[in-house]
Amino acid sequence: IEPSGGSRREPWWRKQRARLLAAAQTDSPRYVYHLPTVRERARGLAEVGAVDRRFYALKANPHPAILRALADEGFGFECVSQAELEHLFSVLPTLDATRVLFTPSFAPRSEFADAIARDVWVTLDSVYPLQHWPELFANRQIALRIDPGYGLGHHEKVRTGGKEAKFGLPAEALPEFIAAARAAKARIVVLHAHVGSGIQDVSHWPQVYAQLVNLAEQIGTVSAIDVGGGIGVPYKPDGEDFDIPAFAAAMADIKAAWPQYALWIEPGRYLVAEAGVLLAKVTQVVDKLGQRRIGLDAGMNALMRPALYNAWHEIVNLSRLDDADGVPAEIVGPICESSDVLGKRRGLPDATAEGDVALIATAGAYGFVMANRYNLRALPVEEVLDV
Numbered sequence: 294i295e296p297s298g299g300s301r302r303e304p305w306w307r308k309q310r311a312r313l314l315a316a317a318q319t320d321s322p323r324y325v326y327h328l329p330t331v332r333e334r335a336r337g338l339a340e341v342g343a344v345d346r347r348f349y350a351l352k353a354n355p356h357p358a359i360l361r362a363l364a365d366e367g368f369g370f371e372c373v374s375q376a377e378l379e380h381l382f383s384v385l386p387t388l389d390a391t392r393v394l395f396t397p398s399f400a401p402r403s404e405f406a407d408a409i410a411r412d413v414w415v416t417l418d419s420v421y422p423l424q425h426w427p428e429l430f431a432n433r434q435i436a437l438r439i440d441p442g443y444g445l446g447h448h449e450k451v452r453t454g455g456k457e458a459k460f461g462l463p464a465e466a467l468p469e470f471i472a473a474a475r476a477a478k479a480r481i482v483v484l485h486a487h488v489g490s491g492i493q494d495v496s497h498w499p500q501v502y503a504q505l506v507n508l509a510e511q512i513g514t515v516s517a518i519d520v521g522g523g524i525g526v527p528y529k530p531d532g533e534d535f536d537i538p539a540f541a542a543a544m545a546d547i548k549a550a551w552p553q554y555a556l557w558i559e560p561g562r563y564l565v566a567e568a569g570v571l572l573a574k575v576t577q578v579v580d581k582l583g584q585r586r587i588g589l590d591a592g593m594n595a596l597m598r599p600a601l602y603n604a605w606h607e608i609v610n611l612s613r614l615d616d617a618d619g620v621p622a623e624i625v626g627p628i629c630e631s632s633d634v635l636g637k638r639r640g641l642p643d644a645t646a647e648g649d650v651a652l653i654a655t656a657g658a659y660g661f662v663m664a665n666r667y668n669l670r671a672l673p674v675e676e677v678l679d680v
């Protein structure tokens with residue numbers, strides 16, 4: 294068990310610098326994923342003994358090597374689209390369907406039908422599917438996503454609870470849902486909530502568990518409580534690791550209070566964020582009206598998080614890792630939009646020059662999978678390290 298509190302672990306990429314510099318000489322930009330780090334995070338969560346089942350939210354990073362590594366660590370998977378299900382079963386053809394959750398948002402009838410045919414756990418988050426497609430759910434066990442009334446997370450765009458959010462059934466609508474389930478002959482056996490992404494406060498999950506237990510008691514047929522994902526990671530070098538021992542203790546307490554329910558979690562980011570880096574090459578260094586800009590061959594096309602959420606990612610010049618910080622520079626990409634900024638006021642070395650390799654850290658979650666081909670730029674390449 295990691296010591297609680299204190300700061301972030303030493304990132305793996307410092308030790309792999311030579312290998313990364315060599316890799317960046319071929320295709321760029323390039324995502325590199327470090328499988329030992331994925332396994333280390335998976336084993337950290339495995340120590341949270343009160344949790345009965347862990348599902349990896351593969352939207353964070355569906356790379357086949359990562360899916361295989363997590364399946365080997367005993368994880369199940371959470372999918373949000375038919376394409377994610379197809380991808381998962383193409384990578385892991387013998388995966389047991391009971392290890393898979395389907396938790397879509399406003400998916401069409403056909404995707405529910407597909408998930409049901411695969412016999413995975415299907416989560417509803419409004420009464421609409423039961424009322425309009427009751428035949429799909431007849432004599433089925435279903436999961437129900439509750440909106441506990443609030444959202445949490447690193448940015449308003451990733452908060453998924455409360456009146457403003459499109460997700461989840463509010464507790465007030467539970468009687469109507471129960472009636473529709475009864476009419477459709479569906480049985481509610483899992484209660485689920487996920488209020489957002491990038492949560493560091495361990496008290497959130499016990500709180501949501503208690504809320505869901507209260508509703509489970511009204512339903513009477515529930516056997517598992519899924520408290521969602523959302524576990525945060527440190528993006529800043531002086532940030533703190535998620536406090537696994539405190540999380541384990543909190544989960545043990547709630548499990549002791551209500552042992553009759555199986556306790557499920559579905560983290561995404563925590564397992565993969567720190568395992569991934571984005572490598573890019575410096576294209577130009579330009580001083581304009583007193584502002585230095587360092588251009589990279591990767592921008593908001595390769596990593597959307599800074600443009601979309603003002604997300605902060607550590608950026609270093611891997612070619613000059615030991616040089617002192619230089620004048621503050623804006624790190625920009627090659628996209629024709631002013632939002633194409635990966636970092637503001639970054640002290641990269643003054644000698645930074647065309648051809649240097651920049652490393653953008655903690656990019657393994659919601660990185661490549663959200664990349665796009667805007668300006669018709671090619672997608673980054675992906676590479677896996679298992680050393």
Ligand code: LLP
Pocket residue numbers: 350353371396451487489490491521522523524559560561562563598602658659
């Ligand atoms: N379960 C459900 C139902 C979810 O919607 C999500 C993420 C997760 C689990 C996993 O959440 P995580 O453990 O990774 O926080 N693109 C954003 C994050 C969006 C998260 C969407 N839902 C970002 O880059 O910050």
